Amino acid sequence: MEVGERRQLVRSGSWFLLLAGVPYVMHVQEGVGIAYYEMTFNVVSDFVGKGESKSEEERLFWCGDISNREFFSIVNKAKQLYMGRDEEDDLGRFRLQLVFQELMYLLMQTVSVRRKGNAEEAIWSVVRFMEGHFQQALTRDRLASLAGMNQEYFSRLFKKVIGKTPKAYLTDIRINHARRELLRGNVAIEDIAEHVGFGEGYYFSRKFKQAIGMSPTEYMKKQKNKVACIFFPYIDHMLALGITPYAAMIPRTHPLASRIASSIDLGEEELDFDTRSAEILSVAEPEMILCSNYLNPDQEALLNRIAPTVSIVWDQNWRLAFREIAALMGREQEAETVFATYESRCLEARTRVLERIGEQTVALIRIHSSELRLYGGPMQGYTGPVLYGDLGLKAPSLVRSLAWNLSMVSISLDDLSMLDTDYILLVIDPDAEHHAKEIMGRPVWQELRAVRRGNVYQAGFYIWMSCGIVMNSLKLEEVIRFLGSD
Numbered sequence: 001m002e003v004g005e006r007r008q009l010v011r012s013g014s015w016f017l018l019l020a021g022v023p024y025v026m027h028v029q030e031g032v033g034i035a036y037y038e039m040t041f042n043v044v045s046d047f048v049g050k051g052e053s054k055s056e057e058e059r060l061f062w063c064g065d066i067s068n069r070e071f072f073s074i075v076n077k078a079k080q081l082y083m084g085r086d087e088e089d090d091l092g093r094f095r096l097q098l099v100f101q102e103l104m105y106l107l108m109q110t111v112s113v114r115r116k117g118n119a120e121e122a123i124w125s126v127v128r129f130m131e132g133h134f135q136q137a138l139t140r141d142r143l144a145s146l147a148g149m150n151q152e153y154f155s156r157l158f159k160k161v162i163g164k165t166p167k168a169y170l171t172d173i174r175i176n177h178a179r180r181e182l183l184r185g186n187v188a189i190e191d192i193a194e195h196v197g198f199g200e201g202y203y204f205s206r207k208f209k210q211a212i213g214m215s216p217t218e219y220m221k222k223q224k225n226k227v228a229c230i231f232f233p234y235i236d237h238m239l240a241l242g243i244t245p246y247a248a249m250i251p252r253t254h255p256l257a258s259r260i261a262s263s264i265d266l267g268e269e270e271l272d273f274d275t276r277s278a279e280i281l282s283v284a285e286p287e288m289i290l291c292s293n294y295l296n297p298d299q300e301a302l303l304n305r306i307a308p309t310v311s312i313v314w315d316q317n318w319r320l321a322f323r324e325i326a327a328l329m330g331r332e333q334e335a336e337t338v339f340a341t342y343e344s345r346c347l348e349a350r351t352r353v354l355e356r357i358g359e360q361t362v363a364l365i366r367i368h369s370s371e372l373r374l375y376g377g378p379m380q381g382y383t384g385p386v387l388y389g390d391l392g393l394k395a396p397s398l399v400r401s402l403a404w405n406l407s408m409v410s411i412s413l414d415d416l417s418m419l420d421t422d423y424i425l426l427v428i429d430p431d432a433e434h435h436a437k438e439i440m441g442r443p444v445w446q447e448l449r450a451v452r453r454g455n456v457y458q459a460g461f462y463i464w465m466s467c468g469i470v471m472n473s474l475k476l477e478e479v480i481r482f483l484g485s486d
Contacts, residue, residue: 001026001063010034012293013066015107019043037078041100070106071294072407075315077103079406122147123154123161127169131301134173135197140166172305174198175211179308182220183288183328189216224329228286230277230303231270231294233382234312235260236468237322238290240338241331247284249273253430254462256470270294278302290325315407318382318467342469346390349476352484353391360422361396362387362483363450364464367428367436371410374403374419381407382467386475387425396421417444423483424450425459457482 001010002025003018010026018024020040028034066074077099084096126147130138143166144154158166174196181192193204208216228247229235235256238245247264249272250257264284266277270292281289286307292314295303303309310328312321319339326335364383366373375381376399378389384407387393395404398419403409428436439445450456459482463474 013071013296014063015066016063017107037082039078039081039100064107066107070109072315073410074103074106076406076409077106080409083405119147119149119157120161122149123158126158126166127162128297128301130166130170131173131304132297134170134177135195137197138166138170170197171207171211175208176304176308178204178208178216179212179219180310182216183224183308183310185220185327192216224287226285226287227290227329228264228266228281228284228288228307229290230266230273231290231292231312231314232256233314233466233468233471234290234292234321234325236466236470237325238329240322240469241326241329241334243329243331245290246286247281249277251462255460255474270299273299273302275302278306282306288328290328315380317379318385318472322468338469342473345473345476349480349484350391352480353393356485357393357423357483359394361420362393362423362425363396363399363419363421364425364427364459365416365419366408366465367426367432367439369429369432369435372412372416372439373408374399374411374415375408376403376406379405382471383408383425383464385467386472387479390472391476391479413439413442413444417447419448419450421448421450422453423455424448424457425464425479425482426456427459427461427464430461 001014001016003022016024020043026034080099081096081103084092084099087093087096126143129146130143140151140155143158144151147154149157155166158164158169162169164172177196178192178198181187181195182189187195189205190201193199193201196204198204198207205216208219212219214222226246227238227243229238229245230249232248232250232254235245235248235250239256239259244260245263247266248260249266249268249270250260251268264280266280267273271294273295281303282305289303289307289309291303291309291311293311294314295311300309300311312324314321322339323332323335326332364375364387366375375383375387377384377395378387379385388395396419398415398421402411402415445451457478459478460474463471463478
């Protein structure tokens with residue numbers, strides 16, 4: 001993103017705020033797609049300029065990166081605004097104003113405070129630049145200029161801080177990215193060489209063999225046995241394919257934790273991956289690291305320094321993610337067998353449940369520590385695709401009006417009062433028991449049709465807040481116990 005003399009790296013989760021009329025340019029690498037929301041709105045007061053004095057350039061351009069914890073909620077609020085952009089009803093437009101203000105509040109919380117860097121911080125700033133621009137011709141002169149140092153001092157300090165020369169470190173970055181592309185296996189070696197900055201294929205092959213001990217072609221054919229998985233929903237996919245992760249991050253109370261007791265323990269949550277986790281993983285020397293696309297830049301840099309890191313898009317159809325992981329592992333045939341078994345289970349469960357409840361409606365409510373969430377339709381997320389897709393259950397009108405094209409939406413108690421469903425699957429977060437008790441004691445909850453009829457089933461948190469063959473099979477079992485039994 002370029003605004004005047006300012007340039008800012010754009011990553012997943014980046015956001016920018018400009019005053020009206022300020023021109024900007026988005027530079028996108030050829031062949032790479034980018035998707036983003038652009039919103040135009042009026043400002044009542046000049047809140048951007050409040051507080052400490054800012055240069056005119058700083059007042060015209062704010063930027064930040066969304067935290068992993070807020071990413072899902074923020075993207076869904078943006079989707080709500082987009083889906084309601086043609087709303088004509090006054091009350092509906094008023095509701096969208098509230099959503100917009102919540103979105104702005106969450107974004108403003110993420111504004112980064114720039115640290116006044118010392119010489120060592122300047123080196124790390126250059127390292128981050130190299131990791132984001134490794135395809136370019138990065139001369140020592142250019143890198144030293146970015147650090148604000150002369151070339152000799154820059155080279156000495158870089159070697160002292162990083163342990164390698166700038167040239168050797170850049171080669172390592174390029175080799176690791178090349179390894180990642182070779183793991184995917186669908187790109188020609190010459191194209192990989194050009195993509196990662198080596199130029200032509202012969203030079204790349206020579207440098208690769210020097211670094212890895214085998215040619216790129218041999219590396220592609222080599223079976224990868226030491227795969228670390230730091231995003232626990234993808235452990236589901238690995239286990240379904242008959243693969244136990246070499247190292248993993250998974251909550252200790254997760255249903256799958258006991259099945260990977262032999263894996264190296266890196267912690268519980270991907271968003272908590274830090275330097276300590278990186279030290280453990282580095283000693284283990286994995287051949288590949290599997291993660292989601294929710295990593296922040298610092299985490300991504302830590303992982304890429306250890307082994308080729310492959311991020312799989314999380315907010316896509318889980319079947320696509322499963323097939324992508326199967327292809328990485330060379331298990332495409334096994335994947336089709338697993339799919340066939342799962343589809344058979346779905347058909348059996350669907351027949352059993354629909355015979356019992358017919359056209360009656362089902363909704364899934366989650367009581368979060370700070371809010372109520374209503375889960376959406378069959379196209380997104382990890383609940384709707386099973387409930388309304390695989391099982392073909394009927395959704396109540398509130399799901400269709402508020403959340404059908406979303407994975408989930410936050411709802412108020414007033415919204416809850418309009419939930420005209422026959423059955424409720426209730427998920428309570430592990431830290432939200434008190435909040436759940438409070439909500440379930442309110443008249444608005446007690447008066448719901450499903451509650452009055454005793455048609456509420458408390459479902460497993462991890463089973464419904466994740467997806468994959470294993471977890472979805474457990475979802476089917478829970479639905480049969482709730483809706484398919486007399």
